[in-house]
Amino acid sequence: MQHSSNADVQDQPLLAIEDLHLSTRSAVLVEGISLTVNRGEMVGLLGESGCGKTITALSVLGLLPKHAVKVSRGRILFEQTNMADLDETELNRIRGNRMAMIFQEPMTSLNPIMTIGAQIGEALEIHRKMAGRERKAEVKRLLGLVGLPSEDAQLQRYPFQLSGGQRQRVMIAIALACEPALLIADEPTTALDVTIQAQILDLIAEMRKRFGMACVMVTHDLGVIAETCDRAVVMYAGRIAEEGPVDDLFGNPIHRYTEALIGTIPAANPPGSRLPAIPGAVPPPGERPKGCAFAGRCNFAIDVCATETPPEVRRGAHAGYCWNPAS
Amino acid sequence: APLQVAVEQSPSGLDPHIVTAFSSFQIIDGTIYEGLTALDNDLNIVPGLASEWQISDDKTTYTFTLREGVTFHGGDAMTSADVVASLNRVLAENTGSPLASRLAAVDSIETPDDSTVVLNLSAPSAPLLSSLTSIAIVPAKYEDDTDSLQRAPDGTGPFKFVSWQPDVAITLEANADYWDEERPALEGVVFNIVPEAATRQVGLNSGQYQMLPNIDGVMAQQFQGAGGVQLEETLELAYSLIGINVSRPPFDNAKVREAINYAINRDDIVAAALFGAGVPGGPLSPALTNYALPLEEFGCFTPSADKARALLEEAGIETPIEATLLVLPRDSTKGIAQVVQQQLAAIGIDLELDIPEIGQFVQNWRNSEFDMFVSLNSGTIEPDDYFYRTFRTGGSTNVFKYSNETLDALLDAGREETDTAKRQEIYADAQRELACQGPAAFLTYGQLYTAMRDNVDGYSISPTRSMRSLGGTSVTE
Amino acid sequence: MSPLLSVRDLVKHYPTGSGGRVLALDGISFDLDAGEILGIVGESGCGKSTLGRTIMRLDDPTSGEIIYGGRDIATIGKRDLKQARRDIQMVFQDPFGSLNPRHTVGTIVGEPLIVHGIANRRERIAELLDLVGLPKSAMERLPHQFSGGQRQRIAIARALAISPKIIVADEAVSALDVSIQSQIINLLAKLRAELGLSIIFISHDLSVVRHVSDRIGVMYFGKLVEYGPSQSIFEAPRHPYTRALLSAVPRIPGRELAQSAVPERIVLTGDVPNIAHRPEGCLFHPRCYWKQPDCDRTSPELRVLEGDDFPARTCACHFADDPAVTTPN
Amino acid sequence: MSGGTIERPAEQPVPTHPARRFTLPEPSLYNLSLGMIILITIVAVAAPWIAPYDPLEQDIIQRLKGPSAAHWLGTDQLGRDLLSRIMHGLRASLAISAGAVGVALVFGSILGLLAAYYRGWTERIIMRLMDVLFAFPVMLLAIGVIALLGPGSFPTAAAIAIVYTPIFARLLRAPALVVASSDYVLSARSIGASDLRIIVFHILPNLASVILVQVSLLLSSAILVEASLSFLGLGTQPPVPSLGMMLSEGRNFLFLAPWAAIFSGLAILIVAFALNLFGDALRDNLDPRLRQS
């Protein structure tokens, strides 16, 4: 695919997800997600466990589990190319090159019996056709970049010899190897300690600045989004509940779910006080109610919530889907 | 090229004075080793290494004249000293030879010169000449050596031992210095050891093997009609029998034993267990035409369940009788056991089959730990050799614990009697004594076969399983 | 008033495969009062779970005392232990792993009753389920039919079955979604209020610990580095590690109640220590932003700080008194 | 209405994972094997009633006859009906295998569980003992045991049981270790449950699927071991037929009446096949947590 510096193209969003539906044989997992990511932008994707964040991210790279989950409607445009039109070889040319991903589990996401040097070098070998000394030098440079020691001996280490934070750095080095235009980080810090989390988030922010890449930060942690992203999308039960600039989103949420979610954070409540809680649990795919999926748990639900799909409530760049929006 | 023979079992050793198993015997007897006397295929005693012999009038002195120009495979000439050494070797305690009893009558041995051997007996012994057929003459230097010959036999026969690869093959080559004018036509013989029957069969069919010696009826039948294979057959001396422990009631009762005999249908056994290849037989093999009585002489050989039941009733024995039948773990005896089990069940004798592993069988058998047993024994051409130790009171293999004064007297007489007609008389009486009320139900004598490729000539099968006629065998291309 | 539970100088070694040993607990001391919630925070692998397990005597301590009801749990025999366990119960982190997947909820909640020979089981189980906010009908179901939050309630119900005095909650909310987390936190707070339970609340999430705890212990690599009333630790953290922890908590602009005690983010460098290289001197010094020459030689003791506004607090840093610590360079 | 209330009873329990326990991805093979096993079991159990002939009844005239309307699979050397013998042989073979595997299961799992639960010296001693037994190739150990006890059904079963005990012990130890260190075992200990209660009530049931799979796989291989031993003339002894013994007998007249050897061999194959397939299908559906270990 050709990659032009034409201003017109530069104005186009880097990634556009349009009305994406993902489903298994028996259930719809993700229903009508639309999302755009501009060049250099950091977008947060927020939602509870099981709401479909990971599979949405995977679908962007064409990495959905084979035979299990399919794109049933909608499309994904990356640099104006419809990903659905590409075959596996063409996808491979994009993956790891123009677009890269970091996964949630640093402990298992690296091949346990390959040295980290080989794992970082692989992307260079495939996309940059680098070999030998050149590749080695580049791998060392990348290691240095992510703050890992970059002596020769380090290249020969295996993942099991590294701590979780170090492994996540290796993952980042792999993702950055070919200076992608888009980085998708799927909960890159949930498995890590807070102090390490801070390091990793810092690192991602710094890399983004340095390479000017766009980034989708997938997480369930409001704080992470608030600290790192420009814009965020809140998902609930496979749908978008609300999206907008982070300040608006947290300052004046539209959707009652976002509002309740922010309310439950201990730090936002006086110590020892009773935390506002959201009763019940997220309905699993296949058992989602008709109207608003949150209606059953919402303290502000009105009759129509349970039957009709909620309308868009828009406040500038900030939009939510709610029948009874917070003011 | 040597003749490729396939045999079932690996011999356990090749020392002619020690080994007892057929697997050893058929390889060495008449091929590597020879005795002073020999048997032809009609079981007549003919000169072996002794070209002639004289018997004194009192029948206690035998003078043998040795053949001229006989050399051992090792190169030494055979002399009377070798003969004496061989006989002494058999008698020596240290050798542990099972043949020792066959020389029990020998009192002293003299060697007037290199080519004469004189045996002085303590009493006349009718079986001596036939016993000598099975006593191989080995070089004198082995007299005190019980190890060497087991691995590397050294005899006078038409074939020389070349090599023994355990569980693979034993290779013999023609003895170019053989004393007989007629030297072996074969270049040699390879005894391939092939345990699996089907494999031997396929091997003969494909021509990889040229001869399967001494096979039973089941296998022989599978060659019938097969192209390129010829069969030789003979009735064999080996016999199957049901032994009965007469020390255990109710089998101490002769009527019970007779009832068992009546209950058994020997024709069915031949048909089922021997696949039709064999004949019913009494105490002696029908192959011993001189001695064996026709079966009509034995009333109990006509099966009759009614008679059997009547006999049991007469004996006052309550049925069902429960007993255990110890079975020699071989296919044919297992078959016989099953048929007999069914036949005896009909008259109320419930047999439980106990089929132990061979070592256990021998042990139980030797210690008389059985109610009944069924086994397959090798026969001999000399009735005394078999009857005396087996059925005489206190006989060394009288595991039945049988004791019959009449029979004892007959057997003692038979041993010393050298007149053939009288001997026939004596052994006829002995057979009558044993047939129906003896400690055993004599069952069958199998037909023995040798299967060969069509181009094998001049081989004739012997009832003793000896393969001595290999000396005169040739292969046409 | 003497404390309900006193832990004194608790040490726990684990042997490692290669003949060495892990110092999972390296001399921990604290008190737990009746009706108190004590929060324990610290990084992964610092020994929090080991502390919980050792107090329960699920692991035997290497040395030290655990005084409860005038007796040392660390050394009592089997029979007494069973008795002691009636008073101390545990709730585990993983709501999926801590319930036997093959037993019904009724069986799970009722098991302590059977083990301790308590009658009227059905009624008690129903009562317990009600207490944790589950319907009676849950009794007949298997754990996999419940959501994470519901399972954690079941686990709590079981822990409550034999009316313990103390509950050790080891990361009891960490595996739960934010929205569910608060349900459980509220439940624990309610139980403390209604039943007068004491709770040892173990978590790696400072904001959660702060919310529920009366007192807090901050652990680092098997040791307590700062220990005191919750308020003191949040309003004026003195140990550099506590400060770093506090600063690393992501904040939501406009939603903070009070100005954070550590406004600037302190990003620690270096890695969490491990058994392979256990540092000399102060365990934290390799990562400390305020490292002084002496730190890699002498190991600081937990001590009361001079002129501290919170006299009940102790801290293990040579320089905790120095106001400069609070301003990272 | 204020913020959410925890007092409000939670709604209906919600399945958190789509039903994953015992869903069968390949129903066809699973059903096939299950069907076969049921059929085989019925035939084996009901053999005395449904077999067309008495398996021991000899009919010398009818010996070595090929398949016919009267004898579907033909007759053997003593004129016994092969179909009936195979049915009874199945019974004997299955009884031997099931007995052997059953005994091995009991001893093996006791040892494996003790080793996993108590660790330390208990584990070392048990596992070294098992290693010693395990050092013998199956057939060799079985032949040894039979040499000791003499050939026959019981010694065969005993031999197989001894051979399989270490297999069970080793196999169960690993998942038992996982279960023994699980939080629910920990919590059972924390309420003061006795060791016996924990082993029997908590650990064992969670190994059920591992056990079930292994039982079916070992049953399958026990059938083969029995057949091998009988083939060598060391297993079941006449007159009671077992599949291996029939095959062993049948090969003596392979060229006269090949059906005896072929059908009994096929019967062995089918039984072993069904059991193995079943074990496979079960294993594919094992509790995923246990599969990781």
Place this chain on the structure above:
Amino acid sequence: MLKRLRDRLIDLAIVIFGVSILVFGFIRMIPGDAVAIMLGANAEVTPERIAAIRTRLGLDLPIHEQYFVWVSNVLRGDFGVSIWTGRPVIEEIGHHVWPTLQLTLLALLTAIVLAIPLGILMANIRGRRGEAFVQAGSVIGLTVPPFWLGIIMILVLSTVAPSLQMLGYVPFTTDPIGNIQRLILPAFALSLPIMANLARLLRSTLLEAMQQDYIRTARAKGVPARRILYRHALRNAIIPFVTSVGIMAGYLLSGAIVIEQVFAIPGLGRLILGAIAERNYPLLQAAILLVTCSFVLINFLVDIVYTLIDPRITE
């Protein structure tokens, strides 16, 4: 690493010691007396003669003394002589080791060489049509009794190619072609279950490896599917494969005992069966000790190899 090695060596010594006791005890407990069997059913046997032979063979000592005599001799490399032929046991075993070794190695090699592509194929066919067939086929391969297969193969081949020389055994040194020709059928019959077993193992470990997170990472890197299979999944999946090859050694020896019987191969299996029947204690003890110890050793070596190929264990 060194400690692991040391621990394994200690365990190894304990196991081999246990094995030696078991072998010895087992064999002595077998009923039936060597001497009685040696003298056969037709022999004239006097108790004195039996006693004399027992003394010569050292069978009159108490059992533990016999064990110590045996062990101390074995440790000095003296395994005694065969009761029947008087040949040194080592020599007898030496003759029989090669055919078995050749047979099992050939079978193992065949199994491995065929199992790897088969396993990959089976993993690839997952979820597609035909999977059931391949699966069922692999189970048949696993459950077909090798001896039965051997007989059927002999039967079929004897009609299809009757003149093929495929029975018995000739040493490789005498006739290399004849040697291989004769070993191919038995090796195949022997290898089939192992091949099926290994292929199935590889399939499941491959499928499992393909599910792992690191495969997703590789795909996200843009690594082509083939390379993922070979570089990432297979290399991980091969580790359990290697371990189970050690276990297979046991199956192989078990199978060889029967297969040697069918194909008339003069190997250890035949030696052992013969020695049991003859109660040839010294021979039997040495042979079984050899087999078990080599089995234990193989597994020890496999463990070492495992340590070498899996970097995680080295620590």
